[in-house]
Amino acid sequence: MRNWIMLLFVCVLLFACGGGSPGEATRNNSSIPKSKSDSIYKSIMDGHDLAMKKMGAIARYTSLIKQYQDSLIKTGSKDILMNATLDSALQKLAEADEAMNKWMVEFDPDKAGTEELLKIAFYTREREKIAAIEMKMDSGIAIAQKITGR
Numbered sequence: 687m688r689n690w691i692m693l694l695f696v697c698v699l700l701f702a703c704g705g706g707s708p709g710e711a712t713r714n715n716s717s718i719p720k721s722k723s724d725s726i727y728k729s730i731m732d733g734h735d736l737a738m739k740k741m742g743a744i745a746r747y748t749s750l751i752k753q754y755q756d757s758l759i760k761t762g763s764k765d766i767l768m769n770a771t772l773d774s775a776l777q778k779l780a781e782a783d784e785a786m787n788k789w790m791v792e793f794d795p796d797k798a799g800t801e802e803l804l805k806i807a808f809y810t811r812e813r814e815k816i817a818a819i820e821m822k823m824d825s826g827i828a829i830a831q832k833i834t835g836r
Contacts, residue, residue: 721802726805741783748776748783778825785822789815
């Protein structure tokens with residue numbers, strides 16, 4: 687008898703902790719887009735998150751390329767082509783870094799307004815901006831990877 691009561695207690699506890707149907711948890715989740723503007727906003731934030739991951743790579747490659755430049759200076763190399771290549775790579779990395787930082791400072795979701803069509807238009811423009819920044823970052827990183835072999 688005691689085992690049955692214990693089993694009943696465990697079953698009640700399990701069902702109580704489950705709290706509703708499986709779909710209910712996803713319906714109440716605020717991270718799930720409920721409108722087209724929410725979906726676009728989510729894609730902006732996904733793009734931002736990806737770009738932020740690339741910021742570390744940009745910093746690493748910037749540092750590495752500066753080390754390459756320092757090595758050329760220390761060895762007294764007059765390799766104009768290599769210096770120009772390193773300068774160009776640093777410039778592309780700096781532009782990507784600056785573009786991302788500028789976008790983060792300027793991005794303000796409150797500027798989207800409250801009407802759905804205005805929000806869609808605003809978020810669409812911002813999504814295009816972050817996509818262009820990601821392309822700029824990818825380009826700078828690819829050039830740096832070729833130069834460093836890493």
